[in-house]
Amino acid sequence: MDKTPIPVLTVQTAPYEDQRPTGGGGLRRPTALFESQRNYLPNFVQSLLSSVDLRDRQGCTMVVGSDGRYFSKTAIEIVVQMAAANGIGRLVIGQNGILSTPAVSCIIRKIKAAGGIILTASHSPGGPGGEFGVKFEVANGGPAPDAVSDKIYQISKTLEEYAICPDLRVDLSRLGRQEFDLENKFKPFRVEIVDSVDIYLNLLRSIFDFNAIRNLLTGPNQIKIRIDAMNGVMGPYVRRILCDELGAPANSAINCIPLEDFGGQPPDPNLTYTTALLEAMRGGEYGFGAAFDADGDRYMILGQNGFFVNASDSLAIIAANLSCIPYFCQKGVRGFGRSMPTSTALDKVAKVMKVPVYETPTGWRYFSNLMDSGRCSLCGEESFGTGSDHLREKDGLWAVLVWLSILAARKQSVEEIVRDHWAKFGRHYYCRFDYEALEPRTAYFIMRDLEALITDKSFSHQQFAVGNSIYSVERTDSFEYIDPVDGTVTKRQGLRIIFSDASRLIFRMSASSHVRATLRIYAESYEKDPSQHNKEPQAVLSPLIAIALKISQIHERTGRKGPTVIT
Numbered sequence: 001m002d003k004t005p006i007p008v009l010t011v012q013t014a015p016y017e018d019q020r021p022t023g024g025g026g027l028r029r030p031t032a033l034f035e036s037q038r039n040y041l042p043n044f045v046q047s048l049l050s051s052v053d054l055r056d057r058q059g060c061t062m063v064v065g066s067d068g069r070y071f072s073k074t075a076i077e078i079v080v081q082m083a084a085a086n087g088i089g090r091l092v093i094g095q096n097g098i099l100s101t102p103a104v105s106c107i108i109r110k111i112k113a114a115g116g117i118i119l120t121a122s123h124s125p126g127g128p129g130g131e132f133g134v135k136f137e138v139a140n141g142g143p144a145p146d147a148v149s150d151k152i153y154q155i156s157k158t159l160e161e162y163a164i165c166p167d168l169r170v171d172l173s174r175l176g177r178q179e180f181d182l183e184n185k186f187k188p189f190r191v192e193i194v195d196s197v198d199i200y201l202n203l204l205r206s207i208f209d210f211n212a213i214r215n216l217l218t219g220p221n222q223i224k225i226r227i228d229a230m231n232g233v234m235g236p237y238v239r240r241i242l243c244d245e246l247g248a249p250a251n252s253a254i255n256c257i258p259l260e261d262f263g264g265q266p267p268d269p270n271l272t273y274t275t276a277l278l279e280a281m282r283g284g285e286y287g288f289g290a291a292f293d294a295d296g297d298r299y300m301i302l303g304q305n306g307f308f309v310n311a312s313d314s315l316a317i318i319a320a321n322l323s324c325i326p327y328f329c330q331k332g333v334r335g336f337g338r339s340m341p342t343s344t345a346l347d348k349v350a351k352v353m354k355v356p357v358y359e360t361p362t363g364w365r366y367f368s369n370l371m372d373s374g375r376c377s378l379c380g381e382e383s384f385g386t387g388s389d390h391l392r393e394k395d396g397l398w399a400v401l402v403w404l405s406i407l408a409a410r411k412q413s414v415e416e417i418v419r420d421h422w423a424k425f426g427r428h429y430y431c432r433f434d435y436e437a438l439e440p441r442t443a444y445f446i447m448r449d450l451e452a453l454i455t456d457k458s459f460s461h462q463q464f465a466v467g468n469s470i471y472s473v474e475r476t477d478s479f480e481y482i483d484p485v486d487g488t489v490t491k492r493q494g495l496r497i498i499f500s501d502a503s504r505l506i507f508r509m510s511a512s513s514h515v516r517a518t519l520r521i522y523a524e525s526y527e528k529d530p531s532q533h534n535k536e537p538q539a540v541l542s543p544l545i546a547i548a549l550k551i552s553q554i555h556e557r558t559g560r561k562g563p564t565v566i567t
Contacts, residue, residue, distance in 0.1 A: 025144025065099020
């Protein structure tokens with residue numbers, strides 16, 4: 001321990017008006033803004049730390065990790081210096097600053113920390129020209145609820161100073177404890193650098209039958225897998241767990257070195273940005289493929305010959321096969337949760353299993369309340385976030401291990417499992433159109449006018465004829481959620497049009513960006529007849545998409561000819 005006490009400084013600053021967390025206590029902005037705007041990061045970190053009551057903050061433990069993107073090391077140093085100055089007693093940090101979002105949640109819960117700070121912008125691009133983010137996890141290991149986000153924002157608007165120990169330096173590469181004496185502090189400030197994978201791996205061992213998965217990957221009837229970590233945080237986890245622990249060959253894993261710019265590609269696991277993985281899978285050599293986003297909470301599943309499993313189907317298939325997982329055999333299944341835009345495929349499974357389904361706004365924080373109250377065992381979102389009550393975050397690797405467990409138990413291919421599921425429950429054709437980087441005012445007015453249109457009484461029971469298809473409107477609304485645990489009401493979470501045949505159109509603004517807006521259109525159509533299960537989703541959904549484009553006028557009002565991304 002350094003004998004000379006490190007000074008604690010109070011630095012004068014001026015507030016920023018744009019530091020409202022976008023949900024879950026997270027602030028995501030262009031990296032250049034964090035680098036160029038004076039005190040931009042310290043201001044938000046101080047607001048975040050000050051949102052924790054002083055008596056709870058003094059001497060407490062918090063967890064810190066990052067997805068390794070550009071600016072992370074600089075940001076971690078600032079977070080450490082400010083945590084020390086604000087009375088935090090101990091920080092637990094992943095080696096070299098690397099911790100996946102599920103691992104942070106896991107460690108918070110394991111050591112009963114007061115919360116955690118994750119430096120990530122999720123699936124957004126990295127590098128100097130990309131995005132950077134700061135996300136706050138609370139004591140249950142989940143994203144900050146809206147009340148905490150609101151408190152952070154209110155503090156940020158009047159902030160005049162922040163506390164920092166600018167001379168404090170931590171060696172992120174050295175495992176173990178580092179202690180620092182601070183001026184006017186009775187106890188030393190402690191930093192513990194931990195292995196990024198260990199604690200999380202131990203949790204997974206308690207959930208899954210690793211022997212069954214290992215036999216699938218190494219036994220006489222082994223399948224070959226291809227896993228793309230997309231140069232994000234998941235590289236060390238994939239190598240350690242899937243390769244070292246479960247026996248997959250080292251060359252099964254690609255893009256496993258975390259890079260500050262993720263190799264120049266958005267670390268977003270969808271068909272648009274995983275073309276190399278898709279081509280490898282189409283070759284027929286591999287029986288199972290998966291990809292992860294930058295911070296490891298999202299995933300994508302592919303079968304042999306590039307067979308794509310959409311996120312809503314994946315969630316429903318996992319729900320229908322929970323008996324393959326020892327964790328659920330021991331604990332049982334209490335209920336399911338899905339975000340409102342996620343397809344209703346999960347609902348069909350829940351009906352057969354006789355468990356409730358909770359339909360929530362988009363955002364994992366809504367599931368956390370349900371899980372904390374014992375209502376929900378499995379939940380997911382259409383953006384490839386899936387998880388269970390083992391954590392309070394979505395968990396990409398957990399979902400991949402569930403799939404491998406299902407393959408091991410059922411001894412079928414990915415495609416066979418999916419097609420069997422459709423035959424039993426019906427197929428939910430589903431598609432999402434993303435219109436990214438829109439001018440915010442334009443997107444706002446499109447949604448405002450659309451809400452006025454569809455909630456008008458004259459729109460109810462209207463019919464739309466597209467080709468040979470006729471769609472009759474059954475009901476419309478602006479989605480509102482009442483939390484069954486605490487009664488909190490969350491309004492204006494997307495516009496829904498539900499037709500008489502149970503088809504759905506949903507329009508929703510994404511809250512994840514700051515400078516530009518993203519408007520998403522979701523289309524869903526249910527087909528029970530197995531003879532109709534081999535069609536292309538966009539072909540089936542084209543009449544619904546035509547209706548969506550007609551009533552929203554999005555192409556005319558934005559000058560766009562089509563969506564940026566289709567998933």
